[in-house]
Amino acid sequence: MFQIMTMSNPASAASIDLEQLTSEFVASISASPRGALNDALQQALARTVEAKVNAQLSVVLEGIGDAFYSLDAHWRFGYINRAAETYFGLPRQAMLHKVIWSMFPESEGTDLRRRYEEVFLTGRPLSFEAEAVGRPGRHLEFHVFPYNGGIGVSFRDWTERRQAEEELRASEARLSALANNAPACMFYQTSHSAAYHERKVLYVSKTCERLTGIPAEEAQANPDLLYSLVLPQHRERMLARRLESLRDLTECEEEFEIRHAKTGETRWHRIITTPRRLDNGAIVWDGIQIDITEHKRSEEHLRLLLNELNHRVKNTLATVQSLASQSFRARGAGSARELPALYATFEARLHAVARGHDILTRENWEGAGLVEIVAQAFAPYRDLSEEGSRIRIEGQDLRVSPSMALSLSMAMHELCTNAAKYGALGAPEGRVRVSWSTVEAASGPRLAMRWEEHGGPTVSPPSRKGFGSRLIQDGLARELNGEVRLVYRPEGVVCTIDVPLS
16 A cells, blocks of 8 residues: 555646556556566565656755756757746746747846856856846846756845945945054954953954054953053053943043054043944943043143143233332322323233233244244334334344243334434334344253344433333243343443243
């Protein structure tokens, strides 16, 4: 008694005629001698098993998601499953037992046909990707293998998946290019673990080596290489902050000093790490590491600048107080009538202070050029200097400190004012020459400056030392820790200044 599986699908290669098979089996037994009975029985059994296997195979081939068809030794379709029928858009009965190259003549000379022929000739299976014949822009994934004297072909359309993969690769490439070429950032990513030291570094950008001196591959394999570069005074604080962030799953931001592994230079870095939950519930930490050395230097410079500004404001207020006291000091009974002139003198001195501040403000209070300081002092007498003969300025443009700039600005103002009232700038033939040079001394470079008047009224020493003289001789020497001499020669005033440049 044999149990034979049949299929109702007439197009299936596994469908069989049970009644015909039984009749043939009985006829073979009747026509065969007793000795051939076993052979007939075995053949019938083999055919039954084969039919059952084919029927089960057909069920499998119809149920798989991939399209499948088989070709015999003459390139004729022997089997076509439903997925292939749907892909071709033709009834399978219209294609069965037809030569594939006749059904699809556009495949002539294609790489796809060459690979089919290769499998048929060599008997070795192939897996490959190819563009669909007759369907530009569609991409198929093929598995071709020897099958039942011909070949079997399993394929799937993966155009959308390929496009998605290509877009993903392009996106990753863009992100990687951004990370690897960012001017001041090192991007990285780590896995999450309750135990801090068990976290794994998933990605490190190529900028790691530029910022730290450690190649990205080495940093990813051993993150402790980066941690060892952090200056010791920052490590305990950093670890405590990271453990807190890990426990609370909150963003972590740290600033620290790090030593470059190759150059040995110490620089300031900032790390910002943020937890991110993936679609599958897992957590990764995204981070950037930024070189903030210049920012830190700017902060320090700003702090020093504010301190310097506070100091200068106090000194300026003291100067203004002294200017007011000296300018408005009463001089006998006629002092009331002299108030307008005294006010003008006071205002001019304030303007001199303001001009010095203007120069330093333009230079961020880092210093000033000596040429500009002297030129600003002569600004009220520009018409004289434009003649090219009455005012001469000679000397290399030197950078001087803020304190020296303010002191020289005030001294030049007083010399110009006195020269306009009593000296060379007040006479048509008068001339003023200002020159300077640097002199090397044991204590360092010094500024040797000379003010010299000619062609003005005959000069005689004053009976008393006024505010301007005291400011030039005493104040300038004290402020700049140098020596200032004011000589009243008959042919004109000479002022020499010898102060350290540093």
